[in-house]
Amino acid sequence: MSVRVRFAPSPTGSLHLGSARTALYNWLAARAAGPEGTFILRIEDTDRERSTPEHVDAALRIFRWLGLDWDEGPGVGGAHGPYFQGERASRYAAHARELLEAGHAYECYCTAEELATRREGHAASDRAWTYDGRCRDLSDAEREERRAAGTPASIRFRVPTGRSVTFQDLINGESSFESDLLGDFIIVRSSGDAVYNFACAVDDALMEVTHVIRGVDHLSNTPRQVLLLEAMGRPVPTYAHVPMILGPDGRKLSKRHGAASVEELDRAGYLPVGICNAVALLGWNRDDDTTVMSMEEMVEAFDPARVNKAAAAIDYRKLDWINGQHLRALEPAAFEAAWQAWADRWLDPQDPRNAGAASVDAATVRILVQEKVARFGEVPGLLAFLASDAAIAPEAWEKLDAVEPLPRVLAAASEVVTACADQDRWSPEAIEEGIRALVGSLEVKPRELFNPIRLAITGQRVSPGLFESAWALGAGTVRDRLEHVRTESMDRRGAASGSTDR
């Protein structure tokens, strides 16, 4: 079955997580239909202020980055273009004219001010205010008179009275609304611009959209659009109104909650597939025990009819976990490429906090952190010790001071390092072999050996594995740090015992 879906963002510069999920669901629905599926990207750039070319570019870039490629739309064209609403004005005008001629719409001469006054005068008691129909049944002579007076007219849709408008919604089931509650609504402003509901109906009709997957905030627009489609003699698509995404506190998701947009998650170092996976699970699941899925697996399993009705609160900790799973599953080359791409965009090498991470290549980063982090944003902190001027953290000193055999452990480690380097065996494995042998020869407990060495060379309470860290640092630096801590610790011990004498 042919599936034509569309996502219609207004390019405001950032993609909200809720929108990202809606876009993803559309994309999944299209891809699930195989060659019969078409994902259309339509840009709602009617807001001249915000719809700058830069914002449009940014929007397209974020879709590409997420992996949501489109079959029709900006840059790829298609048989139903143009795909910018700003370029479709003539189509809206033509359809408005047809509706006017067929009697499905009429000119309205009420001004915005008049309408506001009448609305205020309406008793707020029972029914919601709807257009009072003042211009609905004007005679030709009366219309002529108004026109002569020069009042710019808007165009209203003549909503049929006394019927219920019913449509199919995959998520909410069959939905229906009373047409009498709608009121004749405006489809073309007195300025001549099409109003959203009308533009949307025309576009969906002309683009032959079969399934409209969008946020629930559009649910109450649907009866209007259905009525318009019917009046235009066009088929009514199947709808799927997806629920909202809430912040961790259960309130509407906003910047206040941290990352509310895809850009922010990118900056924080999440993978596209991690974001898609996590966001897809907010309201949908494959079965009762699948959490981590690739894009392909999601395509295979996605079913809009299985999307929940209830809004879901995002849990960033679960996002972290899911992303970590994807990160760990990456092949070496893929991990390195993803890291490099992220670092190129977000890692400012001038920032001293990034000095460690910026000093090594992608392969080294991979060896050091792939098993440890949930997202790339954690890497600079974890690799800070690689900076040439990295210092020992106070907490690290506290632990070092507590290690009784510290001097001989460090001295022995230093010898191992020298030996490895001299024999041209500078690898994590060789270092590990040499250090482990010390447990026996020094007759110390493993934790009395490994931990102090790790603390001495990284200076961090939390760090990558000891052997990999040493390897990445290089023999010279490791020896220097070992020696530095050894002498320093003796001074500290001397000072400490001196003070107890007093």
Add this chain to the structure above:
RNA sequence: GCCCCGUUCGUCUAGUGGUCCAGGACACCGGCCUUUCACGCCGGCAGCACGGGUUCGAAUCCCGUACGGGGUACCA
């Protein structure tokens, strides 16, 4: 106000009248592994919003209440 929608562990969810004294995942707690952290493994805590029905039987069906949300524009 009016229209519409929602409500299962802290969070995401499975569940469509008996197989549910409600299953999984994240988080949390405990243990194991262990060079820190993380990973991994094992175990634990914790939930059907409330009140009425219907039924031999209800998380599942109906009604109501509470709470939350969306809409109610010459916004999108």
